[in-house]
Amino acid sequence: MARQNRTLARRAVSSIEIFLVVLTCVFASALLGVFLRSVLPPHHLSEEAKATVQLATKLVVTVTALVLSLMIASANGFRDTQATELTQLSANIALLDRTLVEYGPETKQARSALREKLTFVLEKLSSKEYFRSHGDLGTGVLYDEVQQLSPKDDMQRQLKNQALTIARSVAKLRWLVYEQRTHSVSSIVLAVLVSWLMIIFASFGLFAPTNGTVLTSLFFSALAVSGAVLLLLEMYKPYTGLIPVSTEPLRAALASLGQ
Numbered sequence: 693m694a695r696q697n698r699t700l701a702r703r704a705v706s707s708i709e710i711f712l713v714v715l716t717c718v719f720a721s722a723l724l725g726v727f728l729r730s731v732l733p734p735h736h737l738s739e740e741a742k743a744t745v746q747l748a749t750k751l752v753v754t755v756t757a758l759v760l761s762l763m764i765a766s767a768n769g770f771r772d773t774q775a776t777e778l779t780q781l782s783a784n785i786a787l788l789d790r791t792l793v794e795y796g797p798e799t800k801q802a803r804s805a806l807r808e809k810l811t812f813v814l815e816k817l818s819s820k821e822y823f824r825s826h827g828d829l830g831t832g833v834l835y836d837e838v839q840q841l842s843p844k845d846d847m848q849r850q851l852k853n854q855a856l857t858i859a860r861s862v863a864k865l866r867w868l869v870y871e872q873r874t875h876s877v878s879s880i881v882l883a884v885l886v887s888w889l890m891i892i893f894a895s896f897g898l899f900a901p902t903n904g905t906v907l908t909s910l911f912f913s914a915l916a917v918s919g920a921v922l923l924l925l926e927m928y929k930p931y932t933g934l935i936p937v938s939t940e941p942l943r944a945a946l947a948s949l950g951q
Contacts, residue, residue: 707925707933714886715918721890722910725897742899749895756888760920763877763885767927774869774930775937781865782941785810786948788858795841795851802837807949809834814942817931835859876928882921889917 729737789806792799838856843849893914900906926933 707922707929710882710925711918711922714889714921715914717886718889718893718918719911719914722893722897722900722907722914725894726900726902726907727897728894729898729900729902737899745895745898749892752888752891756885756892759885759888760917760924763881764920764924764927767877767924771927771930771935771937777865777868778937778939779941781862781869782945784858784862784865785942786945788855788862789945789949791851791855791858792838795848795855798841799838799855802834803949805837806834807946810942810946810949814939814946817939817942835863877924885921 735741785806789803792803835856838852838859841848841852841855843852893910896910896913900910923935926935930937
C-alpha cells in the first residue's frame with residue numbers, strides 16, 4: 693500500500709515536470725542543430741544535403757503530427773467519458789433519493805447518509821488524497837440499509853427493488869470513476885514522441901540562421917509542442933488536473949437531496 697501511495701504521489705506531480713523536461717529536450721535539440729551548423733564541413737550543409745534533410749524531416753513531422761493529434765483525441769475522449777459518467781452518477785443519486793422519499797420515512801437515515809457522503813465527495817473530489825485513500829460514496833452501507841427495509845405493501849416492495857437497482861448502478865459508476873483515475877499516457881509512447889520532436893527541432897536548428905529572432909521562434913515553438921504534451925497528460929486527470937471536469941451535476945444532485 694505504501695508503494696502504491698508513493699507511485700500515485702509521483703504521478704500526481706509529474707505533468708509539470710514532464711512538460712519542463714520535454715521543453716528542455718526539444719529546445720536543446722534545436723540548439724544542438726545550431727551548434728552542428730557551425731562545426732560541420734561545408735559539404736554537409738550543401739543544397740542537396742539540405743533538401744534531403746528537409747524531406748526526411750517532413751516525413752517525421754507528418755508522423756508526429758498524426759500521432760500527437762490521435763493521442764490528444766483519445767485523451768479528450770477519456771475526459772468526455774469521465775464527464776458523462778459523472779453526470780450519470782449525479783442523475784442516479786438524485787433518482788435514488790427520490791425513490792427513497794416515495795418509499796416513506798423509514799428511509800430517512802439512508803437518505804441522510806447519502807447526503808453526508810455526497811457532501812464529503814464534493815469537498816474532496818479535486819484533492820489528490822481523495823483518490824489515494826477514499827473514492828467511496830458509501831454505496832455499500834447504503835445498499836445494506838436499503839436491503840434491510842421491510843416493505844409493507846406491493847408499492848413499497850416495488851420501490852425497494854427500484855432503489856436496489858439504482859444503488860447498484862451508483863456503485864458501478866462510482867467504481868468506474870475510481871478505477872479510471874490511473875489512466876495515462878504510456879511512458880514508452882511518450883518517449884518515442886519526444887524523440888521525434890527532438891529530431892525535428894534539431895533539423896530546424898541545423899539549417900536556420902543564427903540570430904535572436906530565429907532562436908526566439910524556436911523556443912516558442914518548443915514551448916507550444918511541450919504545451920501540447922502537457923495538455924495531453926492533464927486530460928487524463930479530469931478531477932485533479934489543471935482542466936478538471938465540471939462538478940456542477942454533483943452539486944445539483946446534492947441540492948435536490950432532502951427536498
